[in-house]
Amino acid sequence: MKQLAALNKYFLANKWRLILGLLFTAISIVFSVFQPIMVRQIFDLLAHNLDEYRLLSDTGLKGAFRADFSRVLAFYGISILLFALLSGFFLFLQRQTLIVMSRHIEYELKNEVYRHYQRLDLNFFKMHRTGDMMSRITEDVSRVRMYVGPAIMYASRTLFLIVIIVYLMIQVNPLLTLYTLSPLPLLALTIYYVNKIIHRKSERIQSQLSNITSIAQESYSGIRVIKSYIQEDASAAHFEAASEAYKDSSISLAKTDALFQPVMALMIGLSVIMTVFIGGLQVIQGNITVGNLAEFVIYVNMLMFPFFSIGMVASMIQRAAASQQRINEFLRIAPDITDAPDARTAALKGGVQLQNVSFTYPHTGITAIRHFNLRIEPGQKVAVIGRTGSGKSTLAQLLLRMYDPQEGKVMLDGHDIRQLHLANVRGQISYVPQDVYLFSDTVANNIRFGDPAADLKTVQTAARQAYVEKDILGFSEGFETEIGERGVTLSGGQKQRISIARALIKNPDILIFDDCLSAVDARTEKEIIGNLYAYLKSKTAIIITHRIFSLFAFDKIIVMDEGRIAEEGTHDELLSLNGYYAELYARQQSGDDEGVTE
Incomplete structure (x- = not known):
């Protein structure tokens, strides 16, 4: 229950549904236990009046006695039916409140998990598989719902039923009650032992289910690659192996669950035997009546479902605990990128400055930006050119504050980006x-x-x-x-x-284009650049690319290499340096580069 304590806030938010559900459960059970009491009275009435009926067999009162006795039996029969109907009605209300409550909690928990996903930064999503994340919000939450709904409902019914019935049994005959309930300690030990096994197996099953979901999601997303390389059989074999492991674990858990049923049946059987044998001796000795014995047998049979449900509820709770543990671990993950306590908003004009910025990706340890310095005035158009892996895209991620640099500052209009609200920054950058x-x-x-x-x-x-x-x-x-x-x-x-x-x-006033024209032909690219040139007239634009747009009048062009600025200047200034930029331009002009832009 340690992991499931995190759900108490949801119970508190739905306290009236919970209270009403428990109240309806108690009322339903009260009406149900009236039935064996009336059966006892019927049996005792029969035993008492049978002798009188024999004495009146030779008199004229026999017919009148039979009619009166029939009316009494009819009254008891109608009363038992009425109590059964009332018990069923409140049982219906119990399900309407507790199961509906579980759906509300499921809704709230899914929203909490989803909102937390939205708060986490890019590093988390690079470290975790999509299938595992999907499993937490679907399978794990569904198993938790079984605890907050059916498990609570069956557990409360079991508890109320056992308490009320045991109390009534003790009122009739404490000794017979002791014998009847003597198998329970053995039952408790069995449940404790099997629960530990179920919890361990449930954790393994949830992990394997996440793996299956991840494999399926990756296969669906990469179906073109799978077909192109004729890897359908290999992909199917990989999925089949994961499914086989999940199937074996699920069957193993099902076998463990199945152990509960015969154990419960054995306990019930022992209780019935004890009741009939010891109760019969008590009737012979005159300590109880035949009606009491019939009442005890009905009580034992009424306890059959609670005994059976103990195993079912225990299984639900253990599975829910394993799932809630995964959810709790996830919800405890804190995003690295958050608003500062004194974060403020600002209307950005487009000024950008990076001061001695260095950045290393946490999940790979690769240093993408090294001692980087750049200043862009509002309204300037800047091209960022470089080979693959030179740090161009990382520059865009830092300006959007998807990551924070380990060294240096990223400034927007003179404001440290870490002192501005995230929504404020990203809302003003496209x-x-x-x-x-x-x-x-x-x-x-x-x-x-x-x-x-x-x-x-x-x-x-x-x-x-x-x-x-x-x-x-x-x-x-x-x-x-x-x-x-x-x-x-x-x-x-x-x-x-x-x-x-x-x-x-x-x-917006700031736009960042990260190699966004790589899939268009030269003519389309020329049209887009022409349209963008007019649109970006008064805006700050950073165009990240691996090729040269000679028709776009950039205020500044920087060439990146291994996370540093290798060259910086205008188009003509960089050509005069005879460096990487001049080499790339010459290659495009000669037509060796398929991405030539005239």
Whole structure:
């Protein structure tokens, strides 16, 4: 229960449903235990009046006695039926409150897990597999719901039923009660032992389930690569091996769960035998009546479900504890990137400055930026060029504060970026990533993601500026065309241009383009650059690329190499240096580079 204590806040928030559910449980049980009491009275009444009936067999009162006795039996029969109906009605109300409560808690817990995912930084997502994250919010939360709903319901019913029935049994005959309940200590030891096994196996099963989900998710996302390399059989074998391990563990747990059933049946059988044997002796000795014996047998049978449910509830609790432990471990992970206690907001004009910045990726140990210094005035257009792995994309991540540098400062309009609210910074910067991501939605909504309040006319204008409007109008339903998960129905160039339109519709003062034209042809690229040149006239723009845009009048071009600035200047100044930039430009001019931009 240590791990499950984290759920107490949800019980507190739903306390009235919980209290009502427990109240309905108690009332339902009270009505149900009236039935064996009335059966006892019927048996005792029969035993008492049978002798009188024999004495009246030779008199004229026999018919009247039989009629009166029949009315009494009818009264008891109707009363038993009525109590059964009332017990069933409150049982219905019990389920309506406790199961509904569990659904509310499930909803709140899923939202808490999802919100925590949103707060975590990029480093977390690079260190954890998508399938494992999905498993926590689906399978783990579902198992926890079984604890806050069915387990609580069955446990409370079991507890109330055992307490009330044992109390009534003791009132009748303490000695017979002792014999009847004597198998319970053995039952408790069995439950304790089996619970430990269930908990251990449940943890292993949840881990294996996360692994299966991760393998499936990776296979679905990388299906093109799998098919291209004819690795369908190998992928299926990998999934089958993981599924086999999960199946073996699940069967092992099912076998352990199955142990409860025969153990419970054995305990119930022993209790019934004890009741009949010892109770019969008590009847012979005159200590109890035949009605008391019948009452005891019914009580033992009523305890059958509580005894059986002990194992079921214990299994639910152990599985929920294993799942909640995984959720608790996740919720305890604190994001590295958070707002400072004295964080403030500022209207950014576009000034950017990096002062002696050094950054090493925590999950790989690779140093991407080394003693980096850069100053960009508001409204300037800067190109960042360099080989793969030179630190270009890392520069964009630092400006968006996806990471914090280990050394130095990132400044926006003279403000340390760590002293500004995250939402304030990211809300005033548009970023077009190298790895374009589109959602399974309409084209219009994907563009509108940059500004959810934008109308269709604004969406169309952004698409026109990104030189993708013509393509969109050629789709079957235009801007309302569903583009599929991750934009699988679009070409690489179309996805990049829709991503650019998403950034432009935001209309920020700072824009960062991270190699976002790699999938378009030279003619389309020329059109986009022409549109961007007019759009970016008064804005700060950082264009990260591995090739040269000679038609774009950059205020500054920096060439990066191994996380440092190797060359810096205007187009003409860099050509005069005869360095990497001049070499790249010459190669593009000669046509050796497929990405030539004239």
